[in-house]
Structures are given as structure tokens and as C-alpha cells.
Amino acid sequence: QSALTQPASVSGSPGQSITISCTGTSSDVGGYNYVSWYQQHPGKAPKLMIYDVSNRPSGVSNRFSGSKSGNTASLTISGLQAEDEADYYCSSYTSSSTLAVVFGGGTKLTVL
């Protein structure tokens, strides 16, 4: 079982907006602003899309945005495009004694 909880799948039509949630605890998502989001296309390495809850790396489209409320972080993709179809993973620093970084189980985004 993954430490952070994400929906297994979400879908949307081109041009629409979707939001993926990522729920943790006060030891990770809720306790620190070190939530990041990664996009992974099949057979490819993950790509950083959002860091420190809401910051976009250079080169990432401004259609991607992140936020956090309490123990739940969210990734929103606006103006959906076909190339956005991928798996998305959230991650957070954790103060757990058993590991330092936790991932969510991943969410498969389907663009209809």
C-alpha cells in the first residue's frame, strides 16, 4: 500500500480541466511544503512537473498547477491535450523514521 493516496484514474476531454488529488498525513503532505508531481509516459522516466506544492520548473506548461489544503495536495491540468495522457505521481518529504520520500500510487490520466 502506497503512503500517499491518489485516485487510480481520471479522464477528461480535450480542452477541459481535471484535478488529481493526493492525500497524506501531517507527517508528510500536511506538515511540509515539499510536495512534487511527476508525469510518466509509458516506457519513459518520470518528469518533474510541479515542485514545492505549486512551483513549475522551467519549460513546463502553465496549464499545470499545484495546490495544497491540509493533508491533501492537488494537481490541476487545464486545457487538456492529447499529450497529457500519462501516469501522474505525487511525492512528498516525510518525517517518518522508515523513509524520507513517499510517493502516491499513481493516477492514470486518459484524454478522451
Next chain:
Amino acid sequence: QVQLVQSGAEVKKPGSSVKVSCKASGGTFSSYAISWVRQAPGQGLEWMGRIIPILGIANYAQKFQGRVTITADKSTSTAYMELSSLRSEDTAVYYCARGRYYYDSSGPPTDYYMDVWGKGTTVTVSS
């Protein structure tokens, strides 16, 4: 722009060990951490551990404690991940990733995010 170049695919027998390398091309390890993340077939991402080469500090997920060793050679900007006592469940793609972190001597490092990833190394464990 730094790239992380990983070693090639491996096929191992159960009970053996594997050592995967990750070399920074076009840059160095200075000021960064190197994490190792694995992904079993059809599964999600799993953090295994991390080393901060400039400090010589390595930390591991409890799940892998005693079986994994992460090292780094600053002179060649290369990190290594060795996993021992391999079993079939260790069949996965293993990624190295450059990480941003914060550290002061009052506690363990705080990992922020991973901004550059290697392409992955497939490790297959089969008899």
C-alpha cells in the same frame, strides 16, 4: 544541462547481487543528492534511498535496510546502487534521480524534489 546516464540492463539469479551505476554527464553532483527509485512491472514508484555525495551521507528506506548500499564517487560524478539477496520481486526498472535537499547537522536531510532523472535500468531476477 546535466543528464544522468545509467548502466545497461541486467539479468540476475535469485540470491545474487546487482550493482547499477548512474553518471552525471554535462555536470557534477555538487550541491545535489542522488536518489534511487524503482518501479516494478505495472506498478508505481518506490523510493529506495539517497546519497548526498558532498557530505557522504546515505539514507535508506527501511524496507531495503541491510540489502541496499548506495555509494558515490565524486571524482567521476558517478553514483552506484547495489542490491543484494535478489528475489523475483526485485524485478523492476531502477531509476536514479538528482535531488534538491536541505541539510544542517541538527537532523537528517530534508528531501525537496527530484528534477533530473536517468532513463532507467531494467533488472530481471530469474532462475
